[in-house]
Amino acid sequence: MEKYRIDQSKGLEFGLYTLGDHIPNPLTGERISAEQRIHEIIDLAKLAEQAGIDFFSVGESHQEYFATQAHSVVLAAIAQATNKIKIASSSTIISTSDPVRVYEDFATIDLISKGRTEIIAGRASRIGLFDLLGYNVRDYEELFEEKFELLLKINEQEVVNWSGQFRAPLNNARVIPRPQNGSMPIWRAVGGPPASAIKAGLAGVPMFLATLGGPATSFKLSIDAYRESAKRSGFDPSELPISTAGFFYAAETTQQAQREVYPHVNQGMQLINGRGYPKQHFAQSADTRDVMNVGSPQQIIEKILYQHELFGHQRYIAQMDFGGVPFEKLAKNIELIGTEILPAIKKYTAKK
């Protein structure tokens, strides 16, 4: 776990992530400017750090209703504005980028942040960027696998010899600057069915698992498949960290939390996926067995501890800003996390 900078004696790591969505507030119909949204994301990272939150990450989506296409640039600003919080991408679509450039960027952010940076590489759940950046979506899987392999190789070796289908070969190429400690944690972002989790396990790469909604036990299948395939591939699963990522919103009571966040989640889904979030499913998500962490601080603590018992994961990251949630609500959430949720979670998950 040290290789991935995870110290289990401190308990489950708690982080925040944003997709960088830029969506009108459904309650007012108004949308803040991209400038304001980006500054609020940077401010959010600062607040998170002050509240003792372990991790903050920003994603890239290249389409309408998003503002952090250049997510590494936003992360560089966050690196400069913070001192101790870990920062990462959530996720970097390695399929449509050059792994050398991505590594140069993130190694630089790691130097700016003095060793706090990680990369989470994903395959994209929204595929608008394939057209925009000149890639064929039919190569969806192969683009990711090949470029992710190269990214991992660059992380392991400063001088790289490599050839593949989608990029010019590298002959004794030095990829610099190097991160502060020579390499940095690189995770594979996994969503949906276990197939992708199995690939992460076979490669012995840490896994970020998207767990947006539904029974926690469903996601346990992907986690088991991941550990099983890692073992089959000769890796020790106890050395490979797992993180989950999903919707989060806290308020004084569970009812209030649901009431405040539902319009945002519903509108966000409607605008980005073309279908809202069904109220019936959202109502069920209040159940402790459902993976969505929306509720009172007490309810969320119970949920996260239940998930931790089930998954044995090392990090959970919360998406609470989806769908135009106004900044003052986000600040209030961070306060509840810092004062009520974090202390309880750390207390009960610290490994002795």
Add this chain to the structure above:
Amino acid sequence: MKIVGISGSIVGSKTRTAMNYTLKSVNEKYPAAEVTLIDLAEYDVQFSDGRSYLEYEGDTGFVTKTIMEADAIIIGTPIFQASIPATLKNIFDLLPVNAFRDKVVSMLVTAGTPKHYLIVEQQLKPILAYMKAQIVQTYVFIEEKDFHRKEIVNDDVFFRIERLVEDSILLTETYTKIRKEKEAKYDF
């Protein structure tokens, strides 16, 4: 209430003829309803390539978005080679998982032979159920002999179409009302 009729084939005229009668009946009985007919023969719809339905452009984008905005959908389809036509299956493939959640879907079928009667039960309904449609269970099955030169000549078919329209609207109204009452109780 938004009602979309789909004429699911680019071959022949019988399904379109039957859909014309059907939507005329909707217009007469429910003048407040907003009715759109999508005759696939009139659109240049591309094959599904896996992207989100929001990202299709041109005719394909128009067809997918119109269907996704509907409250009720009346599907008219012929039967080819003991199955639904590829053009209709392509529409389903273009749409997302759970695309018909909270939508009512009813069906009208034209076929050259009564041997095709159960194709709807065995092949069309499972797709609609998988996509979460509220299905009007009874469908109208029209045979070749019920048509003559682009007109329906069997009075019984008129009555059956009338009942299909009534059932489609009734289920849409009832289901929408019940769902809204249920959702109001959630308090969020």
